[in-house]
Amino acid sequence: MRKLFHLLAMMMLGIFVQTSAQAETITVTDIAGREVAVDVPIKRAVLGEGRQLYIIAALDRENPAERIVGWRKDLIEADPATYQAYLAKFPAFGDIPAFEGLEQSLIDIETTIAQKPDIVFLNLETKRAVEEAAYIEKLGALDIPVIYVDFRNSPEVNTEPSIRLFGKLFGKEERAEELIAFRAAEIAKITDRLANVKPERPKVFIDRAAGFYEDCCHSFGNSNFGAMVELAGGDNIAKDLIPGTFGQINAEQVIVSDPAHIIVTSAMWDAYVPGGKWVPVGPGADEKLIDEKLAFYPTRPAYLGIDAQKAKAFHAVWHQFYNSPYQFVAIQQMAKWFHPDLFADLDPDETFKQLHDRFLPIDYQPGYFGSLSN
Structure with missing residues (x-):
């Protein structure tokens, strides 16, 4: 009997130790600078942005x-x-409750609460709306912590700490650091060479979310794609014209600046603008269709007579690079467009394939870029 009691006591102790090892409350600082207590590793997450799946x-x-x-x-x-692609490999994605809204929209709080999550991840740009709706307090009353991350507003600053947050909360810190190191090394292939050679920087205009908007000229200031252009060795003409990350300038300003390259950010947006002038870049895209739809952009009044039009230097980039940890691939491709001789040995498609092979569960499909100058 004494041996049986001792055995049961040891089993109970083992269960306690195992449970304690699995459940731990830690305090993290999110991208908004908030200190938040979270039980880790998390098991049930609600994503305020579906594209957080990229990380x-x-x-x-x-x-x-x-x-x-x-x-x-x-x-x-x-x-x-x-x-x-993810649904085909993991059918469970089809069963995840989904709610409507764009980047700055509030989450559906009823759907969120009903799922009894351990955590809610929100984009930093929703902070003001969330505070006005008192969602932090409402969810906090149910012991549901909220974490702000950012791959969109200032990704050149916040991508690495956002990756680290996900890694820490998912119990995948080592893997997160591997991804950060891979990303940094690929960016350094551009920035180190530019620092050594110091080539002349061509003027660049970014036609933001082309085809999503009918009017011109939506663009980026000194962040997001604007910062990517600078890292790639270009001179973003809107960096001093648009305060903050997103904004719009008039066609006359583009013509006066006379950019040598136009970067069109776009995607397959049939769900938003059926039959629109968007360029369908993305995984597995049709290269011929990309060229056909990109050919419209040199006819825009804002581009008539500029250097980019004369040289057909119009390029399409997958818009989702602006909201993911994969921005370094776009930086490499833009560097090749701006400085083809300097970066002749660089292969952005191979870089993206390596990312998929090392970190992602789906196969790489090319189609993320297009260029009339090809």
Whole structure:
């Protein structure tokens, strides 16, 4: 009897130790500078941005759907090819409750609460709306912590700490650091060479979300794609014209600046603008169709007579690079367009394929870029 009692006591102690090892409360500082207590590793997450899957899939490669219990529909609508690739491999994605809204929209709080999540991830740009709606307090009353991350507003600053946050909360810190190191090394291939050679920087204009907007000229200031242009060795003409990340300038300003390159950010946006002038760059895109739709852009009044029009230096880039940890691939491709001789040995498609092979559970499909100058 004494041996049986001792055995039971040891079993109970083992269960206690195992549970304690699995459940730990830690305090993290999110991208908004808030200190938040979270039980880790998290098991049930609601994503205020469906495209947060881009980082989650790199951490939970074996089953990226496992911990997502609710998300916004933006991935399904804005990047349908990627969604279908994940759905084909992980059918559980089709069962995740999804709610409507764009980047700055509030989450559906009823759907969120109903899923009983361990955590809610929100984009930094939703902070003001969330505070006005008192969602932090409402969710906090139910012991549901909220974490702000940012791959969109200032990704050149916040991408690495956002990756680290996901890594820490998912119990995947080592893998997160591997991704950060890979990303940094690929960016350094550009910035180090530019620092050594110091080539002349061509003027560049970014036609933001082309085809999503009918009017001209939406662009980026000194952040996001604007910062990517600078890292790639270009001179973003809107950096001193647009305060902050996003904005619009008039056609006359573009003509006067006379950019040598036009970067069109676009995607397959049939869900938003059926039959629109968007350029369908993205995984598995039709190269011929990309060229056909990109050919419209030199006819825009803002580009008539500029250097880029004369040289057919119009390039299409997958818009979702602006909201993911994969921005370094776009930086490499832009560097090749701006400085083809300096970066002749660089292969952005191979870089993106390596990312997929090392970190992601789906196969790489080219189609993320197009250029009339090809």
